[in-house]
Amino acid sequence: MKRRTVLAAAAIGSVATSANAAGSASAAAHSSGALPASAAGPVALAGWQLRWAPEANVHGLDAFEGVEDDRANSHPAGQPHIFVPSGTNEYRFNMHMVDRDSMTDRQRQEVKGMVWQGVNLILLPGETWKLAHSMFIPVSLKSTTSFTHIMQTKAPGTGTLPMITMSLRRVNNVQKIELVVGGTRVGMADLVPLQNKWIDVELEMTIGDSERVRWVLRDGATTVIDVTRTGVDTFLEDRVRPKWGIYRSLGDTSGSLQDCYLLIRNMRCYKWSESEPPPSGTRYEAENATISQGVVESNWTGFTGTGFVNMDNIVGSYVQWTVNAPTAGMATLTFRYANGTTATRPMDISVNGALVADELGFIPTPAWDDWDTRTVTNVRLNAGANTVRATSTTSAGGPNLDHLEVQVTGPAPVDYQAENATISQGVVESNHTGFTGTGFVNVDNIVGSYVQFAVTGPATSVAIRFANGTTTGRPMTLSVDGGAGSNVDFPSTGVWTTWNTVTVPVSLGAGAHTIRLSSATANGGPNLDKITLS
Numbered sequence: 001m002k003r004r005t006v007l008a009a010a011a012i013g014s015v016a017t018s019a020n021a022a023g024s025a026s027a028a029a030h031s032s033g034a035l036p037a038s039a040a041g042p043v044a045l046a047g048w049q050l051r052w053a054p055e056a057n058v059h060g061l062d063a064f065e066g067v068e069d070d071r072a073n074s075h076p077a078g079q080p081h082i083f084v085p086s087g088t089n090e091y092r093f094n095m096h097m098v099d100r101d102s103m104t105d106r107q108r109q110e111v112k113g114m115v116w117q118g119v120n121l122i123l124l125p126g127e128t129w130k131l132a133h134s135m136f137i138p139v140s141l142k143s144t145t146s147f148t149h150i151m152q153t154k155a156p157g158t159g160t161l162p163m164i165t166m167s168l169r170r171v172n173n174v175q176k177i178e179l180v181v182g183g184t185r186v187g188m189a190d191l192v193p194l195q196n197k198w199i200d201v202e203l204e205m206t207i208g209d210s211e212r213v214r215w216v217l218r219d220g221a222t223t224v225i226d227v228t229r230t231g232v233d234t235f236l237e238d239r240v241r242p243k244w245g246i247y248r249s250l251g252d253t254s255g256s257l258q259d260c261y262l263l264i265r266n267m268r269c270y271k272w273s274e275s276e277p278p279p280s281g282t283r284y285e286a287e288n289a290t291i292s293q294g295v296v297e298s299n300w301t302g303f304t305g306t307g308f309v310n311m312d313n314i315v316g317s318y319v320q321w322t323v324n325a326p327t328a329g330m331a332t333l334t335f336r337y338a339n340g341t342t343a344t345r346p347m348d349i350s351v352n353g354a355l356v357a358d359e360l361g362f363i364p365t366p367a368w369d370d371w372d373t374r375t376v377t378n379v380r381l382n383a384g385a386n387t388v389r390a391t392s393t394t395s396a397g398g399p400n401l402d403h404l405e406v407q408v409t410g411p412a413p414v415d416y417q418a419e420n421a422t423i424s425q426g427v428v429e430s431n432h433t434g435f436t437g438t439g440f441v442n443v444d445n446i447v448g449s450y451v452q453f454a455v456t457g458p459a460t461s462v463a464i465r466f467a468n469g470t471t472t473g474r475p476m477t478l479s480v481d482g483g484a485g486s487n488v489d490f491p492s493t494g495v496w497t498t499w500n501t502v503t504v505p506v507s508l509g510a511g512a513h514t515i516r517l518s519s520a521t522a523n524g525g526p527n528l529d530k531i532t533l534s
Helices: 024-031 056-063
Strands: 003-007 047-052 066-069 091-095 106-112 128-136 148-154 164-171 174-181 184-190 198-206 211-219 222-232 241-249 260-273 280-285 290-292 294-297 308-311 318-325 329-338 345-351 354-362 372-381 384-392 400-411 414-417 422-424 426-429 440-443 450-467 476-480 486-488 500-519 527-533
Touching: 091 106, 091 241, 148 198, 164 198, 174 211, 174 222, 184 211, 184 222, 241 260, 280 318, 290 294, 308 318, 318 400, 329 345, 329 354, 345 372, 354 372, 372 400, 384 400, 414 450, 422 426, 440 450, 486 500, 500 527
Parallel strands: none
Antiparallel strands: 003 280, 047 260, 066 106, 091 260, 106 241, 128 198, 128 260, 148 164, 148 241, 164 174, 174 184, 198 211, 211 222, 280 400, 290 318, 294 308, 308 400, 318 384, 329 372, 329 400, 345 354, 345 384, 414 527, 422 450, 426 440, 440 527, 450 500, 450 527, 476 486, 476 500
């Protein structure tokens, strides 16, 4: 099968960077102790990895997944509204009073998503990212009484709500620039002193529910605002995709709307990582896959490759790709599609015959030539050839499918059974059902009884499967390679046949290691079934 193999960030240069390679803001963030949970402990290789660094005069608009330039075609004479001005290295977003979005009570000129070497950057829950850029806000682009967004994060799909917005808003008739996350205002600064000059922006975010963001604005050497907020929701569904440009309501009552523009340059994206290399990405075109009850067409623009697959409107029509992996591991699947109808077209996604996404919804896109993506995470691939099949589940068939991108995100999780580990003051038993392997370890009710696992790195987390049929917690101390231990609580599971999992961040380099779980009280630890490294 014809495919294109790329490395999502390798061409940026030295990918694993120190915190100060991303600027003093990142160094300050991580010297303050506000690290992601997975970055705790002795992490020699932890730092910001540069994943995206487009130069406007080199990469142009190919740096983005999509360009929403007058998508309602309301002002052809003003097109293009988004472009790289001749002789510059910046992106310009023009907005005219006559411009209208597909919803005519608002205006939109935005770019969305990040593409490096032909592969989309995928931002997922549990990860920490930093987005940085410089921007020039002229006096003609004013704060308004309704929304005027100049940056957003959203999930793919038309009509999805923003998770984070950077906006120009009037507060008590004073022009402000603000950051709002999940309805919570994180910070705000006066806009007027920042207009008609280049200013620098950084947004750090850990993706998930009740997580952390940090927002920094700099005017030259002066830090205008540097604020951190925890306990905010930065994820809704699918994945996080940033947008830049001007998206504003026509409902302003202050008389601030006029023809305007926005300039952006020096766009960068970093991922906080301990030792993980950039994910490798491979694109597989749908027109080169195995097709059942569908045809290859090219009558709608915007596709990649030589065409796309139009699925027959019937249950069971499918596209199946053969995906090659050099070693067994975990992967993220991203399907690029268009659905110009008004109804979601669900598909079952299976890998090597096993269902991994049940009726994944391919929601409507604004038109058949407006392409979007749906993402499936934590998919296990075998070494060698794998099959990925997308099957229509309704009589309306599936969407038009353009391509599949496969990003290998890391090695497959590895299980280590407790009954095969080194046991001090404990016994292997099998009298309580629900365990995996051939049994579990019942450690003696004494301080210091332990189970020690011989494991192989690299790994960034350990999941411990246990049962605790008592009514009180049974804490244990977890130590790696004989180092200082950290406390892990194992709460009651109600009965000894109910098994739960506790996940703990670790930092294991490549090679052999030991993980020891030692009872911290005279009650001993819980029954231990296995640990899983990932």
